[in-house]
Amino acid sequence: MLKRLLLATAILAAFSAPAFAHLDPTEHGSFLAGVSHPFFGLDHILAMVAVGLWAAQIGGKALWTVPAAFVGTMALGFGASLTGLALPFVEPAILASVIGLGLLVSMAVKVPASVSAAVVAVFALFHGFAHGGELGSAGALQFGFGFAVATAALHAAGIGLGHGISRFAPALTRVAGAATALVGLSLAFG
Numbered sequence: 765m766l767k768r769l770l771l772a773t774a775i776l777a778a779f780s781a782p783a784f785a786h787l788d789p790t791e792h793g794s795f796l797a798g799v800s801h802p803f804f805g806l807d808h809i810l811a812m813v814a815v816g817l818w819a820a821q822i823g824g825k826a827l828w829t830v831p832a833a834f835v836g837t838m839a840l841g842f843g844a845s846l847t848g849l850a851l852p853f854v855e856p857a858i859l860a861s862v863i864g865l866g867l868l869v870s871m872a873v874k875v876p877a878s879v880s881a882a883v884v885a886v887f888a889l890f891h892g893f894a895h896g897g898e899l900g901s902a903g904a905l906q907f908g909f910g911f912a913v914a915t916a917a918l919h920a921a922g923i924g925l926g927h928g929i930s931r932f933a934p935a936l937t938r939v940a941g942a943a944t945a946l947v948g949l950s951l952a953f954g
Contacts, residue, residue, distance in 0.1 A: 793899075793903030793904075793906060793907055794903065794906055794907065794910070795906045795907070795909060795910040796910060797907055797910065798906065798907035798908060798909060798910020798911040798912075798913075798914065799910040799911065799913060799914045800910075800914070801895065801907075801910070801911045801914065802911055802914045802915055802918060803914065806947065806951065807858055807859060807862050807948070807951055808891070808918075809918060810862045810865075810866070810944045810947060810948060811858070811861045811862045811865055811887065811891065812834075812915055812918030812919055812922065813918055813919075813921055813922035813925065813944075814862070814865035814866055814868075814869055814922060814941065814944050815830060815831060815834050815865060815884050815918075815919050815922060816831065816918065816919040816920060816921060816922015816923040816924070816925065816926060817869045817922045817923075817925060817926040817937055817940060817941065818830065818865060818868050818869050818873075818880065818884075818922075818926075818941075819831055819880070819919070819922070819923055819926070820922065820923045820925075820926025820927050820930065820937075821869065821872050821873075821874065821926060821930075821937060822874055822875070822877065822880055824877060825877040826877040826880055826881075827923060829877045829878070829880075829881045830877065830880050830881050830884055830919075831916060831919035831920070831923070832881075833881035833882070833884055833885045833888070834884045834885065834887070834888040834891075834915070834919065835888070835912050835915055835916050835919070836885075836888075837884075837885035837886075837888035837889050837892065838888040838889070838891050838892035838895070838911075838912065838915060839892060839908065839912060840889065840892060841888065841889040841890060841891065841892025841893040841894075841895075841896065842892035842893065842895050842896040842904075842908050842911075843892075843896065843908075844889075844892075844893060844896070845892070845893040845894075845895070845896025845897045845899075846896045846899065846904055851889070851890070851893045853890075854890050854893050854894050854897065855894070856952075857887070857890035858887075858890050858891060858894060859948060859951055859952040860887075860948075860952075861887035861890065861891065862944060862945070862947070862948030862951065863945045863948035863949055863952065864883075864887070864945075865884070865887065865941075865944065866941045866942065866943070866944030866945030866946070866947075866948055867941065867942075867945045868883070868941065869937065869938065869940065869941025869944065870938050870939070870940075870941030870942040870944075870945060871938070871941070872937070872938055872941075891915075895907075895908070895911055896908075925940075
């Protein structure tokens with residue numbers, strides 16, 4: 765079973781193209797555009813679900829603090845971008861978040877909830893900044909609220925997946941983390 769999963773992951777990584785999650789800024793501005801935005805990029809989906817998986821692995825307060833730290837800091841990054849602030853290495857940091865979060869899940873790193881919240885907050889700043897940088901002059905409030913809701917939903921999916929997997933095959937969560945990191949590498953070097 766593990767060999768098949770690794771083979772499928774390798775095939776997926778070999779044929780993955782870089783994710784282009786970002787819509788035309790003239791189409792941004794609505795709540796629904798914000799909701800749909802995270803679902804159009806593999807990098808966004810993998811990072812958001814990995815946050816939920818990691819929170820589920822840690823358990824306790826992390827179930828709430830880790831996703832909340834991500835969504836809150838992502839909103840701050842979004843706002844910073846809208847004000848015209850500069851932030852270097854945005855796209856590399858987003859790809860690093862996919863790889864890093866995948867590795868944290870694959871190694872089942874357990875740290876206090878405050879530490880894990882701080883780690884995801886660093887990544888979230890770049891995700892939010894990228895969203896704001898592509899918005900242009902469209903309706904920021906509606907779009908921002910929409911992508912925050914979608915991000916929280918992806919975190920919740922990761923938590924649910926993490927809890928579901930841990931009941932039947934706890935090691936499979938770690939495999940999912942490793943697969944996330946591998947796909948992140950393929951996006952970075954693909």
